[in-house]
Amino acid sequence: MPPSRPGDNRNTPAKTAPAALHQQLGHVASLLMQVRAGASLPDALARVPAPLRAGCQALGFHVMRWRGSAEAVRKALAPRAPPPPVDALLTSALTLMWPLESPPYPAHTLVDEAVKAASRLAPRSKGFVNAVLRQALREGAALQEMAQHTAEGRFNHPAWWVRRLQKDWPQHAAGILKAAQQHPPMTLRANARRGGLAALGPGLDAAGMAWQPLSLPQNASPEHRPLPALAQAAALTQAVPVERIPGFSEGDWSVQDAAAQLAAPLLLKGLQASPVCRDATHRPRILDACSAPGGKTAHLLELLDCELLALDADAQRLERVAETLQRLGLGGTGAAHVELRAADARRVQDWWDGRPFDAILLDAPCSASGIVRRHPDARWLRRDSDIIALGQIQAELLDALWPLLKPGGCLLYATCSVFKAEGQEQIDAFLQRQALPASTVDAGSPGHLLPLVDNEAALADMAASGKPPACDGFFYALLHKPPPA
Template sequence: MNAPASLPLAQLLTHAATAVQAVRAGQSLTDALERCPAPARPGAQALSFHALRWLGGAQAVRAKLVPKAPPPAVDALLLTSLALLWPGSGTPYAEHTLVDQAVVAAKQRGGFVNAVLRRFLRERETLLAGLQDDAVARFNHPRWWVERLKGDWPDQWQAVLAADQQRAPMTLRVNRRHGSAQAYLGRLAEAGLAGSALPGTDAIVLAQPVPVQQLPGFAAGDVSVQDAAAQRAAPLLLGAGLPTGARVLDACAAPGGKTAHLLELAELDVLALDSDAQRLARVHDTLQRLGLKARSAAADAGDPAAWWDGRPFDAILLDAPCSASGIVRRHPDVRWLRRATDIAALCRTQARLLDALWPTLRPGGRLLYCTCSVFKAEGQEQIDAFLQRHGDAAIAPEPVAPGHLLPLPDNEDDRSSPPAGASADGFFYSLLTKT
């Protein structure tokens, strides 16, 4: 975590604690940070991301030091500060600076932050040693999440949990209509930015994240920000190619990255659907920046009678609503917002969408099902059940979809192997064809 220096640390701690408090109350971190004053937002985001990555341990320690929880505002500041003091977490601040600034921030909230933080520093080794058997404190994920990963990935679950604690790389997708990845690497070098291209793709992984305004040609549509795993969708769906003007449905399109990638690669008649009109506006903004066009409709993809004109699609992309368990590095609040019961509900939604969209696909057409999840219930188990329900569905023999991708460097094939130390998000892909 880079030290944000735009405002005094006490102010940033206050804003970060407010965001953490909102997440603990069930609100998304994105919504919480949108309410943060613009000058403080980058620093507050960095601190709140850090706090949420180490929230499990911070909560366990706070419970030991202060068994009776303080008021929510004080508790959030205390937890944020404890997470930033966590050994090995990569905080850029000196301990005495953190404590002093937390005390300044606490004056606005009341409480006894100084004494608790200093006791934590004095007794840290003993406190941490007593948490080794606490799965939530040790892995900083809810217990049900840890148990589900153990069951799904008995050999890799700890590596996945460790990967969730890391900052995700900033990955770019070069607009093939505007130039090649190799050419864009040269433009980055001219701008003083370093990156590595992923062989055989339009993806570039930056050595360090930067604001998009610093990317050469971003406003002109030369490049977009999109994880390498998400960039697999468009090439998989297009396969060996679709005829010019082929009808393609992007069933859950917002925020529009995959829609745009399809249109960058081929001349298609794309219908972009999303049930949320506000999120659909982001699709329009993305396509406008890139100079691309698609039809769109704010509608429930699971209710074709409300939006389908009866003409079958040549290809369908279903990036289904899911737990987002594969993108926890980018959204550390997800692990604390999700509940164990959410998975069954999400699986029902995914099955409803698959069943509803299948009749809109022409015989011989392709449907790409994907989720940004590492849970098998939302991936392979979902597809296995779908194939049982639909006798005219089969796994497409070419191109071969990768199935489950874990957010680990060694889980990528040679075609898109990441630079050393980098990795893509967790995803699932299955390509179906109608026989």
């Protein structure tokens, strides 16, 4: 087994006893078939028997990360596709030859266990699976070469995704694609209403959990815009189940990526600059238009006394906002007043009481192309046409919500995407539609944040330190509505 890297113990194939691997491989082949048929990995995992789920999740994440290379090799070595279950098993086993420099299992274990899995799944395919895997192992370094011939094989992402990144980020596409293969750090946010990092950090120390305060890398914004400090962010050296974090169930901590932790401070910054907040006694009225599962809603409420309306079109997901706020002790008593409402934010007539908002957070539905290291199945589930459909919804949300903002108020548009169509191009088109000047966008707006591994030196440094890129890909535009003349 390779040494485990920081923060990867949830997503790395578990150090299972070899005897269990063949059993897991059978389930993982089924996961792959379900994702190929359009199911999300979490939905497919929910159907795995509970005792095997954690191990299968780790393997399933690995399969999604290396699926492109493994499929290319399967096609090269066995051009006639075997029946779908055998193909899924073989492909899953082939992914376990990557990363080539440190595969998760010794070669002989992998072959033996895959053959055992085949004898349970489709006994007549045993010899075939054995032969293909042994040939793949014999070919050694040539495996990499076999995988190079298609974009999927080379980059482990669909070809349209690679093309889009190369068009949007000619300098950075390779780095973004490499970053997507990394295991993300486990990043926490200390509850500012419980004293924040200064008060809660020692609890991690006392529990023997190594951690460090997290700031965003200076090259995260390709435009080199200065990024706000992350006052409450901590990266754990080793990921742990949340129940082990001291005070988690009492609401001291949340799990939230560093890039996502910028939303609340940015909206606050917008409000502080706004003439609507000149009166210090004024309690701002805020709309969180796409709030579920509530990570940014909670952060806002930790930082600000306000009146907040949290909407989401998905009533079930909205329940998770209520649970999050309950756990964090932000349920709407005291300084904050919170209302949760299931509604399509675009259908203003269904939910708006006519009172304008001082600030709006629009964390819009998007491709999630910035968070693929955390959700490695997303890249295989999306289609290029989704980007156009999602772009349409993002534009409709912007157009519907802008009139609800007080003159002088601010709107923070956010997506966890690295595609410009969901970021800068969306905002440029909005400004044009609404005939707004470029100065509507705050000069300190971060724009695109990239999970960068964008040059060989950074890559080597990352490999040496074992540190993954510190933030997910995100886009933020802070917009100020012109004040009344």
